[in-house]
Amino acid sequence: MKKLRIFLNILFVVCILSPFISFADDSECVFLLYHRFSDEEPKSTSTSPEVFRSHLEYLIENEYKVLPLSDVVQRLKAQEKLPKKCVSLTADDGFLSFYTEAYPLLVKYQLPMSVFVSTESIDKSYELMMSWQQLREMSGLVDVYNHSIKHLHLVDQDALTLQNEITLAQERITKELGIEDKFFAYPYGEFDDNTYSLLSSLGYIGFGQQSGVVSNESDFLNLPRFSMSGPYATMDSFTLKINTLHMPVDSEEPKAMVISGDFMPLLTLSFSRSLTTYEKANFSCYVSGQDQPELKWLSPQMLTVKSKKPLTVGRSRYNCTMPSEERGRFYWYSKLWLRL
Numbered sequence: 271m272k273k274l275r276i277f278l279n280i281l282f283v284v285c286i287l288s289p290f291i292s293f294a295d296d297s298e299c300v301f302l303l304y305h306r307f308s309d310e311e312p313k314s315t316s317t318s319p320e321v322f323r324s325h326l327e328y329l330i331e332n333e334y335k336v337l338p339l340s341d342v343v344q345r346l347k348a349q350e351k352l353p354k355k356c357v358s359l360t361a362d363d364g365f366l367s368f369y370t371e372a373y374p375l376l377v378k379y380q381l382p383m384s385v386f387v388s389t390e391s392i393d394k395s396y397e398l399m400m401s402w403q404q405l406r407e408m409s410g411l412v413d414v415y416n417h418s419i420k421h422l423h424l425v426d427q428d429a430l431t432l433q434n435e436i437t438l439a440q441e442r443i444t445k446e447l448g449i450e451d452k453f454f455a456y457p458y459g460e461f462d463d464n465t466y467s468l469l470s471s472l473g474y475i476g477f478g479q480q481s482g483v484v485s486n487e488s489d490f491l492n493l494p495r496f497s498m499s500g501p502y503a504t505m506d507s508f509t510l511k512i513n514t515l516h517m518p519v520d521s522e523e524p525k526a527m528v529i530s531g532d533f534m535p536l537l538t539l540s541f542s543r544s545l546t547t548y549e550k551a552n553f554s555c556y557v558s559g560q561d562q563p564e565l566k567w568l569s570p571q572m573l574t575v576k577s578k579k580p581l582t583v584g585r586s587r588y589n590c591t592m593p594s595e596e597r598g599r600f601y602w603y604s605k606l607w608l609r610l
Contacts, residue, residue, distance in 0.1 A: 297349070298485035298516040299342045299356035301477070303495035305363055307371035314500040319371040321503050326379050328505070329357060334512065338413060339384040340451055343475055343493075346486045357512055359383040360477070360495060362417055362455055364392065369404045376411050386417035386455035386477070389442040402446045415453040416440050416474075423458060424465045425528060425608065432468050453477065456492075460585070460608055462528050466491055481589060481604035485516035487542060489525070494604060515594055517603035518542045527608045533580035537588055537605055544570035548595070555590040557581075563588065575605075583609050 305315040307322055329336055335353040342358050345351070361368055364387035376383055391399040405414050418424070418435040419442075427435070436454060444450050452474040456465070459479025469476050475490050482494030496502070496511045520542040529535045545553070550567060557563050557577045567573045575588050588605040 296351045296354060297346065298483050299337070299346075299352055299358055300483055300512050300514065301339070301342075301358050301360060301493065301495040302498050302512070303479060304359070304361040304372070304498050306365045306499070307367040317499050317503045319367075319375070321505075322372060323375055324505060325498070325503075325508055326375055326381060328509065329381070329512070330379060336381045338382040339415075339453065340413060342484070343453070343490075346484065346488070347490070349486055355512075360455075361385045363388065363421070364400045364405075364417070366398050366400050366404075369400050369408070373408055373412065380411070382411050382413070384413045384415055384453075386415045386453075387443070388417045388419060388421040388457070389439045390419045391421070393442070405447060409447070413451075414443060414447050414449055415451065415455065416443060417455050418457050421457045423460055424456060425460050425462045425610070427465070429464070429468075432465055436468065436472065436474070451475075458585075459606060460527065461492075463526055466525070478606065480587065480606040481511070482602050483514050483516040487516065487518070487520055511602075513599050514602040515596075515599055517590065517592065517601040519603055522605065527606055529581065529607050529609050533609055534577045535581070535607060537575040538568075539573055539575065539590075539603070541571045545592075546595070549592050553590065553592045555588055557588055558586040581607055581609050 304317050304322070306317065307319050308316045309318050310316065334355045334357050336357050336359060339358045339360060342352065342356065359381065361372065361383065364385055368385055372383070387400070387405070392402055395401065416436065416439050419439045420435065422435060424432060424435065440452065452472065454469060454474045455477040456479070470491055476492050478492045478494055479497065480494050481496050484493050488494070498508065501507070518541050519539050521540040523538040550570065553565070555563050555565060555575050559582060560577060560579055563575050563577045565573055565575055575590065586607045586609065588607070590603045592601040594600050
């Protein structure tokens with residue numbers, strides 16, 4: 271965590287000192303991800319209600335455009351323009367604290383938000399989770415989407431389990447709330463090739479847990495969201511991330527998240543435009559729990575990224591940033607890896 275704070279501080283200073291013109295367009299939006307709204311444990315997935323209030327107040331006072339998730343996705347898919355300073359708020363899991371702590375603030379400030387729920391916890395009336403009636407009460411400001419039935423790790427599951435986790439949860443949401451949008455947030459942000467392919471064949475939009483800004487160049491089966499829980503919820507982290515820009519990456523290889531055999535995965539990024547000399551010189555990446563990886567430029571529009579040490583078991587990230595030529599802003603890209 272100390273390395274991450276140093277990394278973010280360096281980024282902030284570099285971006286403030288960058289006196290240039292932006293390549294940013296008006297077809298991108300920052301998606302924020304919350305889970306619990308509480309001052310209690312577990313800290314890693316919780317956001318203090320007062321911190322959340324500060325986030326909302328900052329968005330309003332600084333004239334950010336907070337849009338419903340469905341509006342943003344529809345405009346991006348249609349190649350339509352989005353307002354500058356676009357933000358969309360999301361939460362995963364459907365904890366009761368969303369209803370008791372977050373929703374009253376959304377009502378107060380009249381801001382929309384989306385929540386992805388796992389339906390079994392609602393059907394079985396788990397104590398810490400919201401009910402269908404509470405979800406219905408929030409309609410108008412809060413849209414509800416699919417987060418599977420049981421919140422399983424959707425990696426190495428059999429075909430029937432994958433099918434049921436996605437389609438049966440969707441049926442419950444449609445029956446209880448009348449919502450038919452096929453939006454699916456991967457539990458834990460994890461998927462394998464089978465899950466990814468199934469989601470595509472069923473016509474869903476997928477939402478991950480890797481960092482980054484959404485644009486019409488994004489992979490609509492794995493849209494990024496910035497975490498706003500635990501240490502990532504501070505105002506410094508929040509203001510930094512809502513000002514980030516979409517890294518102009520138009521393809522990545524491999525797309526797969528799960529790694530085996532070589533635990534120092536080689537990532538190849540292709541950009542939608544040639545990067546400037548300044549951008550290439552200041553392009554940097556960070557590996558979870560490690561020092562900076564090896565970067566190799568193959569051309570002004572392509573480079574490879576490779577960790578210097580094996581990634582640990584579980585989830586790891588390659589986070590890459592590049593100062594924008596607009597003062598105080600930078601581009602952000604993140605690749606989530608899963609070592610089983």
